[in-house]
Amino acid sequence: MAAATTLAAQRWPHLLNELTATVIGPNLARPETRTTARDVLAALLGPLTRKNCWTPAEHAGHPAPYRIQHLLNWARLDVTAVAACLRGYVIRCLGSDDVVLVADETGDAKKGAHTVGVARQYTGTSGKIDNCQVAVYLAYTTPDAHALIDRRLYLPRSWTKDSQRLRSAGVPADVGFSTKPELATQMIAAALEHAPGAWVAGDEVYGRDPDLRAYLEEHRTG
Incomplete structure (x- = not known):
């Protein structure tokens, strides 16, 4: 050892x-x-x-x-491209057999009102409704190891309905409201292109979502 x-x-x-x-x-x-x-x-x-x-x-x-x-x-960085490179790196290192993609969210407590996506909302981090920022993450797991490969920031409707607030925070103009299961579906779709045999796991927020379940059934994903 x-x-x-x-x-x-x-x-x-x-x-x-x-x-x-x-x-x-x-x-x-x-x-x-x-x-x-x-x-x-x-x-x-x-x-x-x-x-x-x-x-x-x-x-x-x-x-x-x-x-x-x-x-x-200030450094210019294409975070979408980085996420794609990270996904490829993890799959190369961990392999594409016996893979489970795990979707879940986490929250970061915040004091003010200007951090992008911050709102009074539930977060499992504190186990209550809190002033926080919430993001959905996707983990790539195999029997030997696991790693986070993607993320999506959740924007509550109080944000997506306020164009001035979005503009002030630097949110792209084409970003609209998406539920947490919809954000998870976006990440799962990207991951399944490289690991088509993967299964998907998540708690009841995702497991009970009819659109996410329909997507997985359509793509014959367990």
Whole structure:
């Protein structure tokens, strides 16, 4: 066990380099920004008790958080393309046999009213209605491992009915209201193109949705 742990510790920096080069790197124009992206990932995987722009910067040996702030706030990144690259990377690493796609949402509590999608809504994170931002995620699971491969931000109707609020938050003009099962269906459809034999799992929010069930039955998905 100790030898296996030591081998894993030796390999993971190389795997992180591979992940950065194949998934994120092609979608960032400047090499300095690609290096910063690797530093952020390494910090997120590290044993930091708090993770904000300052702590990853200190973890990476940066004198200030400005490079990380630039990456998160101003660097141009096609997140849809990154998600597609990530999906392909995970499928290559974990394989396409005995796959279950798991849809579920999680919430992040927020204090103000300006974070995109924030509203008074239920979140399982606190187990109650709270001021929060909610997103739906899709996990790719095999008997040996699992990884998140896609995400969709949930926008309540209070947002999608307010064009000025959407514009101020930088939401694309063509984004409309979608239920959480509809967001899950979008992600499942993209994943099934690469893992057509996968099964799908989710809690009652998804299992009881007639449109999602009809989609899965139409595509002969368990």
